[in-house]
Amino acid sequence: MKIFDTEGNEITNPDIEKGELAYESLRVIHTWVIDVEERTHEKVIAEYPNGGKDVEIVIDVEERGHWETRDEEGNVVDFDGIIPDDMPHENPVEDVWGFRRYRVYTEEELEEIAQQKAEAEAAAVKKAEREAFLEEAPERMDDAEMAMGELGVMAASSAASIEDLMVAVAELGALVAGE
Known part of the structure; x- marks a missing residue:
């Protein structure tokens, strides 16, 4: 043709x-x-x-x-x-x-196509990050549940100081956030 x-x-x-x-x-x-x-x-x-x-x-x-x-x-x-x-x-x-x-293509169309490609690549990266996060989520939840249990034990025993409890809460927050 x-x-x-x-x-x-x-x-x-x-x-x-x-x-x-x-x-x-x-x-x-x-x-x-x-x-x-x-x-x-x-x-x-x-x-x-x-x-x-x-x-x-x-x-x-x-x-x-x-x-x-x-x-x-x-x-x-x-x-x-x-x-x-x-x-x-x-x-x-x-x-x-x-x-x-x-x-x-006109210059405007080329710019629009480049922008669409960049958006598609950014969406693909974001999707890959989300998939990786979701794959690790069950393991992180198990760790968070164990940390909450330990925090509860520390709070129940009067041997733990306020500083120890605050450090444990910060570690739990970091664990849940995936850091």
Whole structure:
């Protein structure tokens, strides 16, 4: 399938990072153009007494030609589709030709695409961090429950000082926060 820019020039290697491809179609008409006329002669097979003859037409030079494709305005197009070999040459054949059109992004569109990529990457990093946090959550909860139990034992025994209890509460907070 051919690729054209917005001016109608053919492109072989468009940069997809800097532009986009869109599918377009165009109504075209294929016409058989004769390059070499067919030449024939008659060969008499039988002659009759009343003057009648049976003849055979012998082709000396076969007709040769090519298909020419034009759009509806009559402009010749460089058609890259397939025209079947058995297509009749007598009448023009209407067809729809599909091709792609390459359009270069504007600076604003490139900035927007870069911003969307950055946002998608940031979201992927955030998702990975969240998944890692959730994988560690059961282990952290077990540690937090043990620390709360120890804190309760320390509080129940009058041997613990206020400083010891505050240090234990700070450690418990850090454990729950995942630090």
